[in-house]
Amino acid sequence: MRPARALIDLQALRHNYRIAREITGAKTLAVIKADAYGHGAVRCAQALEPEADGFAVACIEEALELRAAGIHAPVLLLEGFFEADELALIVEHDFWCVVHSLWQLEAIENSTLSTPLTVWLKLDSGMHRVGLHPKDYQVAYQRLLASGKVAKVVLMSHFARADELHCQASTDQVAVFEAARRGLTAEVSLRNSPAVLGWPQVHSDWVRPGILLYGATPFEEANDMASRLHPVMTLESKVICVRELPAGEPIGYGAKFITPKPMRVGVVAMGYADGYPRQAPTGTPVLVAGQRSQLIGRVSMDMLCIDLTDVPQAGLGSTVELWGKNILASDVAAAADTIPYQIFCNLKRVPMLYSEG
Numbered sequence: 527m528r529p530a531r532a533l534i535d536l537q538a539l540r541h542n543y544r545i546a547r548e549i550t551g552a553k554t555l556a557v558i559k560a561d562a563y564g565h566g567a568v569r570c571a572q573a574l575e576p577e578a579d580g581f582a583v584a585c586i587e588e589a590l591e592l593r594a595a596g597i598h599a600p601v602l603l604l605e606g607f608f609e610a611d612e613l614a615l616i617v618e619h620d621f622w623c624v625v626h627s628l629w630q631l632e633a634i635e636n637s638t639l640s641t642p643l644t645v646w647l648k649l650d651s652g653m654h655r656v657g658l659h660p661k662d663y664q665v666a667y668q669r670l671l672a673s674g675k676v677a678k679v680v681l682m683s684h685f686a687r688a689d690e691l692h693c694q695a696s697t698d699q700v701a702v703f704e705a706a707r708r709g710l711t712a713e714v715s716l717r718n719s720p721a722v723l724g725w726p727q728v729h730s731d732w733v734r735p736g737i738l739l740y741g742a743t744p745f746e747e748a749n750d751m752a753s754r755l756h757p758v759m760t761l762e763s764k765v766i767c768v769r770e771l772p773a774g775e776p777i778g779y780g781a782k783f784i785t786p787k788p789m790r791v792g793v794v795a796m797g798y799a800d801g802y803p804r805q806a807p808t809g810t811p812v813l814v815a816g817q818r819s820q821l822i823g824r825v826s827m828d829m830l831c832i833d834l835t836d837v838p839q840a841g842l843g844s845t846v847e848l849w850g851k852n853i854l855a856s857d858v859a860a861a862a863d864t865i866p867y868q869i870f871c872n873l874k875r876v877p878m879l880y881s882e883g
């Protein structure tokens with residue numbers, strides 16, 4: 527059997543969820559969209575359900591998968607419905623629903639629903655992706671209540687730059703949000719992972735952490751709060767071939783690496799078809815036989831090469847951690863000029879093995 531696999535530590539997932547709750551003292555929706563950022567939404571939801579206040583996903587297809595697996599907790603649809611005919615299913619399965627656009631508000635007004643909805647009314651406070659314009663916000667709120675189709679409204683918005691702790695933009699977004707909701711008594715929800723960890727002053731009855739649940743930092747710089755997180759996923763494989771090469775020999779496609787000296791090279795069963803980033807350059811950290819080393823040459827589809835020259839205890843069959851408890855996914859992501867969100871979501875082909883830690 528090919529030795530590439532992803533180990534998922536569900537105890538670490540619960541630890542991270544508790545950190546979000548402890549820091550904020552708020553009700554905490556675990557964001558498990560995109561198959562829990564590649565970690566397996568059903569297994570993650572099952573592990574968190576006894577303590578989670580609810581879950582958030584991107585669309586009804588993801589939400590239905592949770593219900594089919596027996597998850598009864600609240601599930602918020604972060605983009606609401608894409609077509610009005612989803613409303614019947616939303617009611618049937620008791621999903622919570624974001625309203626981010628006037629067309630969704632009109633669809634609710636024009637619907638016939640057997641039970642009233644829980645709506646999270648989204649304001650565009652400056653990100654300019656989705657969300658109602660501030661001038662429409664209060665009217666939309668009143669229309670939802672007047673429609674008779676809505677039992678409860680939560681007021682929400684989303685930060686564009688909360689990972690930049692010295693940036694004014696989040697403060698400006700909070701000011702826009704506070705002005706738009708003035709006089710409304712409904713609960714509010716603003717904070718995603720970087721805002722949970724880095725913006726304690728922002729009031730949020732409900733918080734919506736995603737990436738932090740999986741133990742990766744949303745920040746580029748070191749952060750004390752983020753250092754309390756436990757990595758959930760360990761992506762590992764094994765050395766399947768060892769080569770001794772003299773100086774001056776190319777390694778891999780494009781001969782992007784030429785041995786500067788005699789080298790011992792390990793070939794690892796892991797490649798970009800598993801989701802390991804092809805952009806990761808020579809020097810990207812790996813752990814082999816318990817010791818840090820580095821990637822060399824170009825990542826291929828099913829294999830990559832690492833330097834074993836200074837790791838004499840490593841050989842055929844040695845375990846290699848590509849990211850996990852020792853090699854942080856955020857460091858691999860930074861080396862590959864991307865973010866941990868993307869390298870987690872890209873994971874495929876490797877079997878996922880779950881443990882309680």
Ligand SMILES: *Cc1c(COP(=O)(O)O)cnc(C)c1O
Binds near residue numbers: 717735
């Ligand atoms: C994805 C998402 C989140 C979670 O973001 P993280 O940065 O992973 O914590 C929160 N809120 C909304 C609206 C989202 O789309």
